[in-house]
Structure formats: C-alpha cells, structure tokens
Amino acid sequence: MTAMEIDTEKNIQRKHSTYQSLDKTFDIQNEIYRGQQYSQIYFARLHTMRTLLYSLVTHWKPQVPVCTVLGLEEGKECIIVGTLYKHMQLKPCVLDEYSKERSAVPLVKPHNFMHPDDHLVLEDESGRVKLGGTVLSPSTYVTGGVVALHGKETTAGDFLVLDVFEAGLAPQILPQLKSREDKYVVFVSGVSVGSSTSNPLQLQLLVDHITGHLGDEQEQGIAAEIVHVVLAGNSVEIPLGLLNGQNLASKDQSRVSEAVQVLDILLTQIAAGVSVDIMPGSNDPANFALPQQPLNRCLFPGSRTFNTFNSCTNPHCFELDGVRFLGTSGQNIDDLKKYSEARDELEFMERTLKWRHLAPTAPNTLGCYPFTDRDPFMIESCPHVYFVGNQDKYGTRILEGSKGQMVRLISIPKFCNTGLAVVLNLRNLECHTLSFGAQLSTLKTFCDA
C-alpha cells in the first residue's frame, strides 16, 4: 500500500495498546467427535458448578445440611444443588419438523415461548424434583443454569423452595492501574454488508472516521486515540433465497461473494491503520453451533495480509492493556429472550454473569458443540467489559459484584438499523456512541456522549 499523504505538516500517530487473545478454549479444531451425546457437557457443567457452589453455600447457610436430590427427606430442610430444567409447553418440539415442509425459512418464528404454566425442575445425577413455591419465578430462569436451593420436600413430592443461591460474579483480576491516557475501543455489530437495510455510505463514514480520513485535525486527533475495533457478528448478509441447496448460476455466484468482497475492502481500510477483530454471527458464513469458529481467512484476501487483522471465535475473549473483554455476537442473549423475560438486554447479561455461564440454554435450545471434557462457556474469570452484539438498542451500565468486581455491560445495537457504533474509553471504562447518518440532502456525522 502506498503511504497516505497528509496535507498538514505533522503526522498524527495512533496510540498503541497490547492485545492478547484468550480464545483458545473456544477452538474446536482439536476436538474429535466420537458419537458423544450432550450428557457429557451437562455433566462437566454440573460438576464444576456444584463443586464451586458447595464451597460457597457453607458461608450462605452454614447450619443447613446439603444433600442430593435422591437423598431428600420429606419435611427436612436442606440445600440441593443441580441443573435447572424449565418445562415449557410452548417450546417448539423437534417433531414439528415432520409436519411441515422443509424450506429455507425457519420453521419457528422467533418470539417468546413463555407461558404462565411453566414450571422448574431441579436435576442432578441421582434424580429430578419439581420445584414449588413462590420464591423461584420460572420467568426469570432457563434450562441449563446451575443453582443451589434451600427448601424442603413436600408431601406431594415437590421441593418447596425457601431461598435460592446463585454463584454470583466470578473473581476478577484488577487491571494494573498505570497512569492511563484516553484510549478508545470501537464496537460495531450487525453491519450486514449486502443486506437491503445496510447503507454503504453510512458504513464508509464509520471506516473513514476510524482511519482518520474524516474531519479536521482535532477530529483526526480523536480518531488517533482509537486503539482497537471489534466487529461483533453479522458483518455480511448473503441473500437467503440463493442458499436453497440448488446449484448456483454464475450470476448468482457473484452475488453471494459480492458482500464478502465489499466487507474485505472495508476491513482492509481499517486493518491498515488499527487492529481489528471480526467475530462470526448468526448470519455470517461460519458454523452454526457455538462456539462459532473464526471466519476463514480465505474470505479476506486483502485484510488478512495485515497482522492487525484478527479473525476470532464467537464468543470472543481478549485482553487489551490488561483490561479483560468478553463478548458474543448476540445468540446467547437472543435465546434467553425467547425463554425468559427481563427488563432489558442488560439484565439478561447480568444474569449470565451471575450464573457464571455465557449461554446456559446451550445445548438445550441453542446449538452447541458436544464437548466431553469441559464446558467452555463457563465464566471462570469475571471480565471488565462484557459486550453483546446485534441487539435492538444500545444500552450500558456498570455491574458491581459482591467482592468488589466491576463490569461494564454493553449492548451493541445493529448498525444497519441504527447507525450506531459504541466507543469505550480504556482509561475509565466509560461508554458513548458514535452515530452515523447519511441522507441525500445532508451528510452528517456527530458524537453523542
């Protein structure tokens, strides 16, 4: 690439930060499928969480004995630990597939499957017991979470829940406090190149702002403080009508690859100036089941030549200047939205952190690789920044843990619908949005705090 010529005398240097990828646990390259079922991953999850919860409940209610589901005695108060299962009558059943014709359009339209008659069941290796009482609200919980419950068995054979204990936020390593300057990380998701809603001009404005091709010296100075860019999923949208199993005509072939080529051009522009992570999302050409593997580098012949270009897994975990980031392209929260309810996306995110599991509904209703020896979605170390992409609206707040943990929660909206990118300051973990609009009459770009 030829060096860019700048009109002004001085060269504005971009700030630098140390980046470390922590995605190794989400890599499935070394996994071998030997016909295992999902019982293996559930066993690994239950066992790890139960060991942890057993150590924590001794401080919660030291007087109450702990027992297994099979060891329950009627009327005796005790604590049981197990995996929650929510019985939902509206949950789509696999047998529905046989009653409808197969088509590219999903059989089940995403909406919420909750019903007032849903009830919770607690299960461990020894057995399962129906949960009763008013303390545990089925609308808050989903299948797959592991909790400790204090209560007693009733004459009807149910377990009357008196109190519930969740693991809470994982231990957090405090970032080393050096005298930090303002350094920004830009998050964008749902760019959807190739979709009818995506506006190429809006996208180019975003890229130009990041690379410093926009605005006067002052604005370029602000852009020079951007040290990292994350594309959190759904970066392309390939027209679904083309992917129906038929052979593609040559004109259609170019339509399929066009979107990715345009994305590569944009990524090349970004990667030339700043390190960029691209995560796969539900619409991207990556595998379906979580953890989604990195988008193949052959899709990006231009940008892959830069060492600033990183194709990452979904979920994605990395460290920037000692600040730990953890995030997904949205599938985990979208699935929670279908099977439970909360005030907003941030509350769903808070629950996943408190349950110490990124995607508790996997593998029940969220596609997931059948790991045998571990559950990689468990959150062992609490991140400092937790982000989720492809949401309907922007939201952010600080979540505080009982042991002094502090997490910045970020809900990243879809760029193709909102024109919003999110900017995080590494110095104080404060967030603001960048809003890009492109109308034929006026071209604007402005920042909101």
Added chain:
Amino acid sequence: MATASSNLKGFYRQKKKESGIRKPKSTKSDKSSLLHAATLGSDFTHPSAVVSHGSPDLKDDYDKHEDVLRQFDMNSAYGPCLGMSRLARWERAQRLGLNPPKEIEGLLKGEKVRSECLWDGCI
C-alpha cells in the same frame, strides 16, 4: 424401496462386533436355567452365557482387567461413559477432582486393554 431391497443385507450390518454384552438367545433350556444373568441378580459386567446346547461358554473374550474397567465405565459418579475413550473419561474425572482410582490409569496406559467403553459399538 423395492430396488434397494436386494441390497438391504449389505446395507445393514448383520453382525454386531463380538465384544460387549450379548443378548440371551434361547430361553427354554433346563440345563441353562442357572446361567441366565437376568435371574441371577445383577452382575452386569458378565453377559449371560449363550446356551442352546453343549457346554456353557464361561470364558468370554475379556479378563479381570476388563472387569475392573467395566466397573469404572458403569460408575455414574464419573459421568456418562458413552462417546469418550476410557482414558479421556479418567482424565476428566481427575481434572474435576473426583479422584478416580490410580490403578485404572495404569491399566489404560500400560496393558493391552480395550480403550473404549463397554457400550462402544453396541449402541
């Protein structure tokens, strides 16, 4: 379906692998009443002897090492056994702090034993 019927025998594997539990075949032999595992109390690692006539086949294709390993497979404390090798399951149990018996590791790493669980190939 009609065209495939001539190939059905080749399509479906007729014989299961020799190792593993064998289902009891004939049930009406007086001589063999003592040897049906189902009536003898559950000794699940010893498949029932197949007796229709002649001498019972007591020495199957396994030995006491295999017996110990099958006990390990069936122990639910270490989680499900299907779909993973015995050594991988032992290592997982070790990593989760379940303290699986050390001798199992020795058997799996040293001697000539089946690396897969007892249900492998049968289910």
